[in-house]
Amino acid sequence: xxxxxxxxxxxxxxxxxxxxxxxxxxxxxxxxxxxxxxxxxxxxxxxxxxxxxxxxxxxxxxxxxxxxxxxxxxxxxxxxxxxxxxxxxxxxxxxxxxxxxxxxxxxxxxxxxxxxxxxxxxxxxxxxxxxxxxxxxxxxxxxxxxxxxxxxxxxxxxxxxxxxxxxxxxxxxxxxxxxxxxxxxxxxxxxxxxxxxxxxxxxxxxxxxxxxxxxxxxxxxxxxxxxxxxxxxxxxxxxxxxxxxxxxxxxxxxxxxxxxxxxxxxxxxxxxxxxxxxxxxxxxxxxxxxxxxxxxxxxxxxxxxxxx
Amino acid sequence: xxxxxxxxxxxxxxxxxxxxxxxxxxxxxxxxxxxxxxxxxxxxxxxxxxxxxxxxxxxxxxxxxxxxxxxxxxxxxxxxxxxxxxxxxxxxxxxxxxxxxxxxxxxxxxxxxxxxxxxxxxxxxxxxxxxxxxxxxxxxxxxxxxxxxxxxxxxxxxxxxxx
Numbered sequence: 001x002x003x004x005x006x007x008x009x010x011x012x013x014x015x016x017x018x019x020x021x022x023x024x025x026x027x028x029x030x031x032x033x034x035x036x037x038x039x040x041x042x043x044x045x046x047x048x049x050x051x052x053x054x055x056x057x058x059x060x061x062x063x064x065x066x067x068x069x070x071x072x073x074x075x076x077x078x079x080x081x082x083x084x085x086x087x088x089x090x091x092x093x094x095x096x097x098x099x100x101x102x103x104x105x106x107x108x109x110x111x112x113x114x115x116x117x118x119x120x121x122x123x124x125x126x127x128x129x130x131x132x133x134x135x136x137x138x139x140x141x142x143x144x145x146x147x148x149x150x151x152x153x154x155x156x157x158x159x160x161x162x163x164x165x166x167x168x169x170x171x172x173x174x175x176x177x178x179x180x181x182x183x184x185x186x187x188x189x190x191x192x193x194x195x196x197x198x199x200x201x202x203x204x205x206x207x208x209x210x211x212x213x214x215x216x217x218x219x220x221x222x223x224x225x226x227x228x229x230x231x232x233x234x235x236x237x238x239x240x241x242x243x244x245x246x247x248x249x250x251x252x253x254x255x256x257x258x259x260x261x262x263x264x265x266x267x268x269x270x271x272x273x274x275x276x277x278x279x280x281x282x283x284x285x286x287x288x289x290x291x292x293x294x295x296x297x298x299x300x301x302x303x304x305x306x307x308x
Numbered sequence: 309x310x311x312x313x314x315x316x317x318x319x320x321x322x323x324x325x326x327x328x329x330x331x332x333x334x335x336x337x338x339x340x341x342x343x344x345x346x347x348x349x350x351x352x353x354x355x356x357x358x359x360x361x362x363x364x365x366x367x368x369x370x371x372x373x374x375x376x377x378x379x380x381x382x383x384x385x386x387x388x389x390x391x392x393x394x395x396x397x398x399x400x401x402x403x404x405x406x407x408x409x410x411x412x413x414x415x416x417x418x419x420x421x422x423x424x425x426x427x428x429x430x431x432x433x434x435x436x437x438x439x440x441x442x443x444x445x446x447x448x449x450x451x452x453x454x455x456x457x458x459x460x461x462x463x464x465x466x467x468x469x470x471x
Binding site for chain 2: 188190191192193194195196199202204207208209211244296297299
């Protein structure tokens with residue numbers, strides 16, 4: 001099951017990347033038709049993000065952030081049409097009933113379905129036609145047992161918890177706020193010799209060095225060619241827990257409250273232990289930050305093979 | 309922040325002040341221990357040596373002595389660049405040998421306390437990662453301190469004597 005979720009997420013991310021312009025155009029239409037209520041949500045979301053910034057600046061603990069923006073989800077404008085379209089296509093092809101639709105199993109099928117249809121296969125083939133692999137897979141320095149499991153993250157989370165959504169090259173990722181160390185503006189990043197290609201450099205942060213990750217290169221090295229690298233413009237660094245690691249991100253979307261049941265948790269770490277699961281509504285990956293930090297610290301790339 | 313990142317590289321038990329000659333390579337600032345620097349030369353023609361290792365640019369005549377010049381950019385895994393008016397050859401002494409390193413430009417001599425030097429983030433497993441002795445934040449700019457003795461491996465230092 002975890003493998004299917006892996007593949008579904010990977011392919012979904014690929015779809016997002018392959019059609020950014022079309023999605024943007026659709027997003028504009030959706031945005032124009034969106035009721036006024038959503039602008040209120042966006043304002044609330046902005047307030048929440050401002051709170052996060054304030055937290056990073058004042059070095060306050062994450063507990064100070066109030067979940068005032070969390071009652072409504074205002075998903076990334078780029079994501080809305082793509083998500084609705086994906087779900088519509090899947091529903092018509094699978095023939096899911098309303099009752100089935102409500103169950104988490106059916107929701108999982110909705111996510112998985114596009115992988116098996118012909119159009120998805122075509123997209124997959126077209127994407128794989130340009131195999132600009134930055135780092136060939138190598139055997140990891142860590143074994144699966146050494147890497148923090150999803151269960152560890154689940155134990156840390158309350159039944160309802162806050163997540164921050166952020167965007168990198170059209171890809172949305174979610175990070176639980178309990179795992180968020182802060183958000184800082186990307187400033188002067190110093191490149192260091194002898195570091196992996198996904199290592200953007202170091203930036204001064206709270207009188208120490210913050211290792212900034214080229215998130216796009218790390219998460220999807222197979223898609224990260226020179227053209228994509230030119231397009232990606234990192235604005236912020238999402239600091240992971242209390243580590244000295246941060247993920248470059250282009251834009252912060254919002255923070256919301258979600259329930260554990262709203263996430264398809266991966267029961268097995270599999271080959272992507274950094275991916276804790278998929279947020280069903282937003283259909284985006286939620287990070288297992290502890291595992292991610294362990295992998296980054298070991299110099300491991302996303303595709304490095306983890307021995308069981 | 310993890311404790312490893314805040315561990316300071318102390319220069320002895322006292323918080324000793326060391327001088328570092330700084331130079332630029334690919335828009336980043338590097339520092340080398342001033343005690344290992346003999347002189348800084350303007351770029352002059354470097355005579356290639358047939359059959360020399362790939363990291364050797366060639367040799368120069370320094371007041372009657374032949375000095376081997378290392379291609380620092382290549383050694384650090386950086387793309388090569390055109391020589392210009394700022395290009396310098398820094399003559400250094402490391403592992404009891406005198407060699408030259410080609411750099412984009414030489415900036416200044418800075419004073420750093422041991423407590424001002426942080427360990428370099430340990431991530432890479434590549435060869436070039438070991439050259440970095442530490443880093444120091446200075447005037448909102450990160451200075452990368454290079455361990456010249458590790459610029460070449462033991463075998464390569466021996467190889468240099470045979471050029």
